Amino acid sequence: MTFPIATSPTSSGQTSTTPSGGFVVETSGLHVHFGRVRAIDDLSMRVAGGTICGILGRNGAGKSTLLSTIAAFRRPTSGRIEVDGDAPFENARLMSEICLVRESGDFEKGTTVGQVLELGEALRPRWDAGFAERLVERFALPRRMKAGKLSRGQRAALAVTVGLASRAPLTMLDEPHLGMDAPSRYAFYEELLADYAEHPRTILLSTHHIEEVASILEDVVIIHRGRVLMHRSAEDLRSEGVELTGPAEAVDAVTEGLRTLSERHLGRTKSVVVFEPFDGDRARRATEAGIDVGPIPLQDLFVHLTSDTNDATSNNGDTSDETRS
Amino acid sequence: MFDDRTPIYRQIADEIRHQILTGGLAAGDQVMSTTQYSTFHRINPATVAKAFQQLVDEDLLEKRRGIGMFVSEGAADRLRTRRRAAFVDDVVGPMMAEARRLGIATDDVLDAIRAVASTTAAAHTVTAGDQP
Numbered sequence: 001m002t003f004p005i006a007t008s009p010t011s012s013g014q015t016s017t018t019p020s021g022g023f024v025v026e027t028s029g030l031h032v033h034f035g036r037v038r039a040i041d042d043l044s045m046r047v048a049g050g051t052i053c054g055i056l057g058r059n060g061a062g063k064s065t066l067l068s069t070i071a072a073f074r075r076p077t078s079g080r081i082e083v084d085g086d087a088p089f090e091n092a093r094l095m096s097e098i099c100l101v102r103e104s105g106d107f108e109k110g111t112t113v114g115q116v117l118e119l120g121e122a123l124r125p126r127w128d129a130g131f132a133e134r135l136v137e138r139f140a141l142p143r144r145m146k147a148g149k150l151s152r153g154q155r156a157a158l159a160v161t162v163g164l165a166s167r168a169p170l171t172m173l174d175e176p177h178l179g180m181d182a183p184s185r186y187a188f189y190e191e192l193l194a195d196y197a198e199h200p201r202t203i204l205l206s207t208h209h210i211e212e213v214a215s216i217l218e219d220v221v222i223i224h225r226g227r228v229l230m231h232r233s234a235e236d237l238r239s240e241g242v243e244l245t246g247p248a249e250a251v252d253a254v255t256e257g258l259r260t261l262s263e264r265h266l267g268r269t270k271s272v273v274v275f276e277p278f279d280g281d282r283a284r285r286a287t288e289a290g291i292d293v294g295p296i297p298l299q300d301l302f303v304h305l306t307s308d309t310n311d312a313t314s315n316n317g318d319t320s321d322e323t324r325s
Numbered sequence: 326m327f328d329d330r331t332p333i334y335r336q337i338a339d340e341i342r343h344q345i346l347t348g349g350l351a352a353g354d355q356v357m358s359t360t361q362y363s364t365f366h367r368i369n370p371a372t373v374a375k376a377f378q379q380l381v382d383e384d385l386l387e388k389r390r391g392i393g394m395f396v397s398e399g400a401a402d403r404l405r406t407r408r409r410a411a412f413v414d415d416v417v418g419p420m421m422a423e424a425r426r427l428g429i430a431t432d433d434v435l436d437a438i439r440a441v442a443s444t445t446a447a448a449h450t451v452t453a454g455d456q457p
Contacts, residue, residue, distance in 0.1 A: 052369055189367045197360040197370055215333055215368040235372060238332050295332075 022050035022202035023084040023097070023170040025070060030079035032065050032226075039065040041226035042079070047202060052192075052216060054234070055206040057223035058306050063206040064102070066223065067172045070204075071100035083170055096125055100170035101156050103175040105159035109148030113158060117165075126165040131166035131195065138187050152179035160188050172204040177213075189216055214238075214298045224306050234298070241301040244279040245271040246291030253309055254286045261304035273304055332366055337376035345385060345400050346408070352401070356386060356394040 025047040032040035039062050042302065047053045057063045069076055072088040072095065081087060088094045107116055113136065121127045136143065139157035141150075156179045163173050177185045193216060196203065207213055214220075220237055222230040232240070241261075244251050248270035261273040273296060278286075286293050343351040359377070363370040377394055380386040385400040397403075424434050 051371075170363070170413050186367065190364050193367065193370070194360065194364045197363060215372070218369045218371045235334060235375065301393070 009225055021169070021200035024049045024082075025170060025202060025204070026080075026082045027066075028080045030066075030069070031077040032062075032069050032074065033077045038226055040076075043223070043227050045221055045228050045231055047204065047219065047221070049202055050200040051218045052196060052203045052205065053219040053221060054210075054213060054217040055204055055221050055223060056208065056210055056302060057206075058208060061223045061306075062226040063223055064174050065226075067100055067174050067204060067206055068102075071098050071172060073100070096123060097168055098170045098172070099124065099163055099166040100172040100174065101159040101163040101176065103156060103159065103178045105147065105155045105162075105204040107147035107155070107158065109146065111147050113147070113150075114143045116147065116158060116162065120162050120166060126167065126169075127177070128165050128167055131167075132161055135161040135191060137162060138191070139184055153181055153184060156180045157184055157188075164191060167195075167201065168201055170202045170204070172206075174206045175206065176209075177207070177209070177288060177301075185212065188189065189213070190218065210302050211297060211299045220298075222302065222305060228234070229305060237298055237301060238295060239306075240277055241273060241275050241296045241298075243271060243273050243294050243296045244278075244286060244291050245269060245294075246286075246289065248287040250286075250291055254282065254289060254291060259303075262307075271301070275305075333366075333381065334376040337362065337368075337373060338379050340406060341376070341380060342385065345396060346404050350396050350402070352396050352398045354396045355392075356396065358393055383399050385417075 012273060026045070028044045030040050030043040030076060031038065041062075043062070043066065055063050055066065068074060070081055070083065072091065073287065075089050081089075083094055083098060086094060088098060111119075117129070117132050117136070121129055135157075139154070139161065141154055141158055141161070145154075147155065147158070156176060160173065160176050160180075161175065163171055177188060180188065192203070205213060207216070217234045220230075220232055220234050221228055230237075244255060246269065248265070248268055251270045251272055255272050255274055259275050261275050262274075264271045278293060283293050341350065341356065344399050350356065356377075357365070359370045359373045362368070362373040366373075377386060377388075381388060381394075384403060385397055387397045388394055421431075421434070424431070
């Protein structure tokens with residue numbers, strides 16, 4: 001990548017393990033159980049430093065539990081988490097350097113917007129007050145209003161403001177754009193990207209609204225039932241899922257032996273979603289047989305991958321994805 | 326802005342190629358920076374970097390360290406030569422396949438091409454004054 005490298009060393013004064021300006025996040029065999037519920041169930045992943053990584057999953061997949069455990073809000077039941085090489089739980093060095101903002105914002109009802117910003121400045125060593133001020137203005141947040149009186153969208157905008165202005169080497173935003181209107185969401189994406197270019201850091205962004213954030217992500221981790229279903233670069237995901245539509249027999253012939261995610265029929269026409277790189281010879285043969293080959297939107301791919309009927313196929317042969325660096 | 330069926334980096338690369346081909350970007354011109362592209366289109370900078378890299382590999386852009394990306398000398402000519410070489414495969418082939426499906430005789434296709442060519446040539450003469 002071609003943008004400037006952050007000059008600030010880690011607070012401990014040690015050489016950072018992540019020259020690109022952002023903490024590496026690694027989990028292995030992670031479990032977080034609530035009684036008999038395995039919210040996180042043997043989850044292993046490695047997020048490279050300085051990337052914007054999407055944590056995608058359906059409702060209840062374990063996204064929020066994962067992020068709050070990485071943020072040391074709770075102790076893992078078992079397994080390992082490392083942020084910048086250390087376990088985050090009860091770790092003083094990492095506490096101010098990991099920032100998690102949740103959709104609700106976690107603000108005290110009686111605290112004003114201005115006080116929330118003052119608190120951020122006091123707690124976060126890399127806080128940029130000028131940037132926070134600009135965001136407050138851009139989101140039109142009333143400085144003297146108490147958090148409890150803010151609308152849902154305003155609360156989300158305040159949470160995003162705190163998350164971005166903290167400039168934490170690991171910044172996690174849990175469903176940050178829920179409740180924000182479209183202009184605010186666009187403003188959020190623009191501010192995030194512009195500031196990330198100036199101050200590269202690791203950003204984990206959880207969402208189940210994929211289409212809109214897909215393009216700002218470099219990496220995508222899909223979580224399903226407390227595990228990593230898939231970890232790819234967003235561009236690879238985009239080019240690996242293709243939809244083949246054409247005469248049923250011809251489609252069957254070219255997709256034989258390939259991993260398919262869904263099938264639909266319309267008369268003698270058959271449409272199959274294939275999850276494998278589909279180019280060169282294969283694509284040429286398909287086109288010659290009168291089959292239309294088209295990539296599918298990330299969101300559709302996500303729906304196919306996480307639909308319960310696909311569990312068997314999805315869990316096959318995908319273990320290598322989890323170790324992708 | 327982007328269609329969601331094609332990798333975004335490819336769409337950005339296509340957009341820049343088009344600008345080079347039509348003269349919107351001339352040899353030696355600086356291309357918008359990764360950050361400018363990223364925030365303007367609201368896309369990840371790594372995606373922009375991938376598009377730039379593809380164009381560097383194709384000899385269309387060159388990186389000047391610490392300054393940015395610039396259109397290479399002769400980029401438009403290179404692009405035009407490649408497009409011409411691919412013209413039969415990319416344009417004429419599919420057109421004739423469609424003509425066959427519709428039962429249009431080759432002579433009728435040729436007549437249609439001549440008719441279209443003469444009207445676009447006339448249109449071209451009118452606007453030719455603007456061309457350098």
